[in-house]
Amino acid sequence: MFENLSEKLQRSFKNLRGQGTLTEENISEALREIRLALLESDVNLDVVKQLIEQIRIKALGTQVATALSPTEQIVKIVNDELVNILGKDTARFKFSSQPPSVILMAGLQGSGKTTTSGKLAQWLKKGGHRPMLVSVDVYRPAAREQLAVVARTTGTSIYEGKLDPDTTHGTADVLRLAKEAKRDAANFGCDILIVDTAGRLGIDKELMDEMAELKKLLNPSEILFVADAMTGQDAVNSAKAFNDLLAITGAVLTKMDGDARGGAALSIRQVTGAPIKFLGTGEKPDAFEPFHPDRIVSRIMGMGDIATLLERAEEKLDRGKAENFAKKALTGEGFTLEDFREQLRQIKKMGSMKSILKMLPSVGPFAGMAQAAENVDESQFSRIENIINSMTNKERQNADIINGSRRKRIATGSGTTVQEVNNLLRQYSQMSKMFKNMGGGGGIKAQQRMMSQMQGKQKFGR
Incomplete structure (x- = not known):
């Protein structure tokens, strides 16, 4: 995911090698390369402007360690600023004081919500939790069946509920399924309920109104926006729209094993203020990991990720x-x-x-x-x-x-x-x-x- 960005940043750092000190001239040249590397990697324009300005201020200020070479100084500054953008600490999961804690999965159709719901359930089980899954997507015929398959694959409890096949379904059915699932989770001793919601091809009023109703009914501990990292800035724009209405508590980036440019990862937190909490790194149920900002920055800077x-x-x-x-x-x-x-x-x-x-x-x-x-x-x-x-x-x-x-x-x-x-x-x-x-x-x-x-x-x- 980050190979292109890492390669472009390394190239910009090379231009400073051999320089004795950092000057306005060679700083400007390096910043042009860094700006280009970020934009080509699909990082949000406002985020790029803010990042470049912070690097400039620190590079020419008194915060730079004089014992470092110009290249080392820039590398350190870029590293620190990327960590600031992504968040210095790994985001914590919030749980309700009265179980079951509800996790509401939000996102557009095709972002990977259903698969991610199953992966999250498996990850929580490893931590000693007893999650239950429920799909409240009453519009797409195969959506609920798909989650049932995921539940069987991961060995997770699921509330399937019943729908009349001969009637048209709407928000009332969505709210009923969610309410029944929360009741069942409590009755069967499940401490977490993961709600896989319906998606759309784009943001519309019907989708947002339904999500707002679900939030009001369930009072979720977490609202996770699931974004396909391959969609780049579209994922950032969708995240902003969901956050403006729902105040999302975190994001999950899927398809991080693909060849997208990685800009969404650097943009979502800055645009929404919500941390990235998980990464989907493959198709298998265990291809799912917590998001560690410092480790991701280490990969971007070419230092690898030995800890992971x-x-x-x-x-x-x-x-x-x-x-x-x-x-x-x-x-x-x-x-x-x-x-x-x-x-x-x-x-x-x-x-x-x-x-x-x-x-x-x-x-x-x-x-x-x-x-x-x-x-x-x-x-x-x-x-x-x-x-x-x-x-x-x-x-x-x-x-x-x-x-x-x-x-x-x-x-x-x-x-x-x-x-x-x-x-x-x-x-x-x-x-x-x-x-x-x-x-x-x-x-x-x-x-x-x-x-x-x-x-x-x-x-x-x-």
Whole structure:
């Protein structure tokens, strides 16, 4: 999402390298580049003007640390100002003192409200809550069925209610379903009710009046505006319209794994005053994460997001298997193809290799990882696993016995070629040698060589 903005900002910073001090002239040149980078990334014009003016004031003022180079000074100032725009702290969720707490999901049709409602329910369950879902979209025939499917997928309680199929439905049915769902949530001990509302293709009076009625009836603890990040400034304009009427308490940006320019993320909070609380990062129910302003700015500035990567590893990886693998690596004990396959499976739990590489810094020893991520062919990991699956237990434990005839059989069984089997065995052999070196005291150098190889071999078979 933020790759284009990050790349353009890095280019503007490079223009200051070699400058001895910050002057009005070189500051103006850098600010022109930064302004262009922000506008091309679809950041709201008023937000850009405010940001640029704040950077100018601080760059030429006394707040700059004199020990820093001009480039470092600008980077620090831009970083601080982006954090100020997005909000310094991670937004907290509010709950009612008398359960169930009601979360009203608002947004236009196609923004991802229904999917996001299910993702939010699953996220709340991880925190020990007992959410219930309800759809009050009585206009779109498949809307309520879609939420029911989402509820089954995430294992979440749902209030479906009943509607007469032979009558035309309106706001009265919407309010009735919402009232019944809140009553059912209380009766069944659910402490949170997530209300998936109807959407429209655009803002209209009917939609807004209905949302106002729902707010009055349910007195929600949270009103979350769900925005498709791919729509750019349209999402910002819609957020402002909903906020003017409902006073939204937060926003959720969906499709953050897409190739949109990212300007909506930098604009919504500044335009509405409401914080971004969550990001939808994929199609799976667990592709959903709290919005951490400092981490997003770190990604934009090319410093990666190691904190989120570590949290994802903590949540997804099997600690026992990880410790067993680390012990083998550090002691130089036998690293088998079985271990190789298990590590592939562990990595896949954390998400795509592309998303993992993009969380690494784009500077220092990790320089080029973001670009390399674009060339990763995820299907190759499945092919590697298929090759290992086609081996016998004895072959996985002792790769040395895999001769020519065995390689041909493995290739046939996995639907690959003998060359691909050879490439896998060669990579496995190189990794085994590295782990032996680590066990023998050459740990740091071995790790550096491994990182170099990972960067150079983004596609299996090369």
